[in-house]
Amino acid sequence: MTNRPWSLAECIEHYTQSGIPALSVWRNVVDTDEGGIGIDQAVRLLRSSGLQVPALVRGGFFPAWEHAQREKALDVNRQCIDEAAALEADMLVLVVGAVPGMPLAEARKQVGDAIAALIPHAEACGVKLAVEPMHPMYAAEWSCIHRLREAREICESLKHPLVGMAVDVYHVWFDSDLEEEINAAGKQGFLFGYHINDWRVDTQKIQGERGLMGDGCIDLPAFQVMIDTAGFTGFHEVEVFSDKYWSGDQAAYLELILTRYRELMSAVAERLSAEDG
Amino acid sequence: MTNRPWSLAECIEHYTQSGIPALSVWRNVVDTDEGGIGIDQAVRLLRSSGLQVPALVRGGFFPAWEHAQREKALDVNRQCIDEAAALEADMLVLVVGAVPGMPLAEARKQVGDAIAALIPHAEACGVKLAVEPMHPMYAAEWSCIHRLREAREICESLKHPLVGMAVDVYHVWFDSDLEEEINAAGKQGFLFGYHINDWRVDTQKIQGERGLMGDGCIDLPAFQVMIDTAGFTGFHEVEVFSDKYWSGDQAAYLELILTRYRELMSAVAERLSAEDG
Numbered sequence: 382m383t384n385r386p387w388s389l390a391e392c393i394e395h396y397t398q399s400g401i402p403a404l405s406v407w408r409n410v411v412d413t414d415e416g417g418i419g420i421d422q423a424v425r426l427l428r429s430s431g432l433q434v435p436a437l438v439r440g441g442f443f444p445a446w447e448h449a450q451r452e453k454a455l456d457v458n459r460q461c462i463d464e465a466a467a468l469e470a471d472m473l474v475l476v477v478g479a480v481p482g483m484p485l486a487e488a489r490k491q492v493g494d495a496i497a498a499l500i501p502h503a504e505a506c507g508v509k510l511a512v513e514p515m516h517p518m519y520a521a522e523w524s525c526i527h528r529l530r531e532a533r534e535i536c537e538s539l540k541h542p543l544v545g546m547a548v549d550v551y552h553v554w555f556d557s558d559l560e561e562e563i564n565a566a567g568k569q570g571f572l573f574g575y576h577i578n579d580w581r582v583d584t585q586k587i588q589g590e591r592g593l594m595g596d597g598c599i600d601l602p603a604f605q606v607m608i609d610t611a612g613f614t615g616f617h618e619v620e621v622f623s624d625k626y627w628s629g630d631q632a633a634y635l636e637l638i639l640t641r642y643r644e645l646m647s648a649v650a651e652r653l654s655a656e657d658g
Numbered sequence: 659m660t661n662r663p664w665s666l667a668e669c670i671e672h673y674t675q676s677g678i679p680a681l682s683v684w685r686n687v688v689d690t691d692e693g694g695i696g697i698d699q700a701v702r703l704l705r706s707s708g709l710q711v712p713a714l715v716r717g718g719f720f721p722a723w724e725h726a727q728r729e730k731a732l733d734v735n736r737q738c739i740d741e742a743a744a745l746e747a748d749m750l751v752l753v754v755g756a757v758p759g760m761p762l763a764e765a766r767k768q769v770g771d772a773i774a775a776l777i778p779h780a781e782a783c784g785v786k787l788a789v790e791p792m793h794p795m796y797a798a799e800w801s802c803i804h805r806l807r808e809a810r811e812i813c814e815s816l817k818h819p820l821v822g823m824a825v826d827v828y829h830v831w832f833d834s835d836l837e838e839e840i841n842a843a844g845k846q847g848f849l850f851g852y853h854i855n856d857w858r859v860d861t862q863k864i865q866g867e868r869g870l871m872g873d874g875c876i877d878l879p880a881f882q883v884m885i886d887t888a889g890f891t892g893f894h895e896v897e898v899f900s901d902k903y904w905s906g907d908q909a910a911y912l913e914l915i916l917t918r919y920r921e922l923m924s925a926v927a928e929r930l931s932a933e934d935g
Contacts, residue, residue: 481859481875485832518795520832521859521875531834555762555797557808582758582798586863598758598798 382407382438383621383638384631389423393430395635403433403616406468408461411437424467435472435616436511436547436574437465442478443495444488444525451491454478458499465508471615472509472573474547479525488525493535496544503543511547511573512536518587529553529562536571547574548608549620551591554580554599560607567611575608576620577601577645589624594641602648609649617642659684659715660898660915661908666700670707672912680710680893683745685738688714701744712749712893713788713824713851714742719755720772721765721802728768731755735776742785748892749786749850751824756802765802770812773821780820788824788850789813795864806830806839813848824851825885826897828868831857831876837884844888852885853897854878854922866901871918879925886926894919 382405384392389410396404404427409415411423418426427434440461445451458473465473477492479485496510503510514532515524526532532546546566553559566572579597584590594601605617619638626634661669666687673681681704686692688700695703704711717738722728735750742750754769756762773787780787791809792801803809809823823843830836843849856874861867871878882894896915903911 482877484877484880485834489834516794517832518793518861518864521857521861525832527832528834555794555802555804557762557766557805580798584795584798584864587795587861600759600761603761 383619384635385622385627387631389418389426391631393426393432395632396432397430399635399639401432401639403435403618404430405436405438405474405618405620406434406470407438408464411464411468420464420467427468433616434468434470435618436474437461437468437470437472438474439476439513440473440510441475441524444478444480444483444491446480446483451495455495455498458495459502462499462502462506462508462510466506470508472511472545472547473503474511474513474574476513476515477524477526479520479522481521485520485525489531489535492525493538496535497539500539500541500543509543509545509573511545513547513549513574514552515549516552516587527552528558529556529566530558533562533566533569533571536566536569542570545571545573547576548572549576549578550599550601550604551576551578551580551620554604559604563607563611567608567613572608572611572613573615574618575613575615576618577604577642578619578621589622591621591623593621593623593626593638594619594645601645602652605645605649606652660896661912662899662904664908666695666703668908670703670709672909673709674707676912676916678709678916680712680895682713682715682751682895682897683711683747684715685741688741688745697741697744704745710893711745711747712895713751714738714745714747714749715751716753716790717750717787718752718801721755721757721760721768723757723760728772732772732775735772736779739776739779739783739785739787743783747785749788749822749824750780751788751790751851753790753792754801754803756797756799758798762797762802766808766812769802770815773812774816777816777818777820786820786822786850788822790824790826790851791829792826793829793864804829805835806833806843807835810839810843810846810848813843813846819847822848822850824853825849826853826855827876827878827881828853828855828857828897831881836881840884840888844885844890849885849888849890850892851895852890852892853895854882854919855896855898866899868898868900870898870900870903870915871896871922878922879929882922882926883929 440458579592581592717735856869858869
């Protein structure tokens with residue numbers, strides 16, 4: 382999604398050339414209903430590439446007023462789990478959903494119930510389920526889970542090795558419980574995914590204006606140290622939705638992504654060495 | 659600000675005709691530097707109108723890298739307090755500020771220190787100071803205080819009858835601690851201000867797209883019941899920043915505001931009566 386203008390085949394070609402070891406896949410790339418190339422073709426491309434697949438993005442959207450709608454959402458998510466398994470993805474990322482007008486406490490309860498109902502299928506397929514806490518500006522329709530604590534509470538209530546969370550810096554950077562919650566999630570083995578990008582200070586729109594690391598105000602080195610300290614050992618996934626970057630040359634953009642990522646890692650190393658000193 | 663196209667004199671004329679008892683004033687309306695009419699003229703207009711003034715909006719913007727900048731912010735806020743006193747405003751609303759790149763914990767500490775430093779002047783002038791928790795989408799530059807809990811912790815640490823908070827439904831409606839925090843704030847006498855509006859489900863921009871009560875997805879009757887239960891007895895201030903409404907006829911808009919407000923109050927009465935039954 383970060384190099385959205387590229388096809389999956391183009392992403393694979395450029396990423397492997399650049400030494401990038403992994404690539405998460407969005408459903409619209411796979412699903413023929415959404416103009417995608419189909420799961421079989423996606424599987425063939427990825428298997429032959431040697432790239433790992435951290436996640437299929439995204440399942441979720443569980444809450445609904447009617448029981449039948451909730452059952453339908455579960456069916457869609459079981460299909461997502463099947464696709465994730467076919468792609469040998471480590472996890473399915475869940476944007477859990479929300480319903481305008483439904484009390485958030487009720488929506489959160491429905492999310493917990495839905496994930497519980499998916500566990501048997503996730504077990505059968507060996508696919509992890511990762512709740513992604515989302516920025517409260519998406520609270521109306523996309524997600525009733527915003528804070529890390531809310532995601533942790535769902536993970537704790539289900540207490541299953543396949544249920545954890547995907548932490549995206551964009552959604553949680555301002556959380557006053559950040560360090561405490563990331564530690565708590567790490568200790569309990571809930572840290573499945575980790576997405577990096579930045580919050581641009583000049584943000585005007587709620588979509589399509591994410592920054593690349595260094596474009597914004599998030600203290601990414603501090604975040605990285607927290608995630609490392611909490612024992613996270615998964616991939617560092619650059620996830621940037623940006624109309625600006627999507628409108629430019631993608632190969633040059635990929636170079637910039639790699640440069641910024643290396644700069645971030647150097648800043649992390651400096652900070653750690655300063656702390657040691 | 660809700661009827662932004664109107665001058666203060668026009669607001670006063672229409673509000674008194676409509677039986678609205680009070681009007682909060684924004685500094686840009688007063689300050690000649692910002693094209694305002696000047697504090698003396700504003701005071702004259704408001705005194706002769708008989709309208710009450712819940713708040714002068716807004717002071718704050720405390721955190722800064724340099725000591726001298728922080729001192730300058732305190733001076734500006736002392737001037738705000740003077741203006742609030744001249745307007746016989748009950749409170750000065752504080753948008754506390756944030757500095758891109760400054761850790762939010764540090765910014766929050768500076769906010770606490772700044773409000774503490776303002777207390778003597780607030781006492782001398784008899785003006786309350788109301789911290790307004792703001793939506794995290796304003797975390798980069800406008801406010802390091804987002805959750806009700808963060809505002810409560812500042813109020814608790816200062817523990818002064820002139821230090822409390824202004825609760826705006828737009829900024830906190832999604833908070834999973836909403837009821838608990840509003841109760842806690844009410845019990846300790848921290849609930850100074852209460853702003854109502856709505857979150858439009860089709861929100862695309864972070865500014866200028868607020869809804870009028872009923873335009874969006876906030877459970878406003880439930881919020882009102884919480885605020886009432888917590889013992890809030892101040893004004894219900896309609897605060898809507900809306901490019902859409904600002905571009906239309908303001909008199910018709912004021913009628914709509916009053917209609918929507920009455921509908922909300924009816925919904926609250928119905929809910930209370932259902933609970934009693």
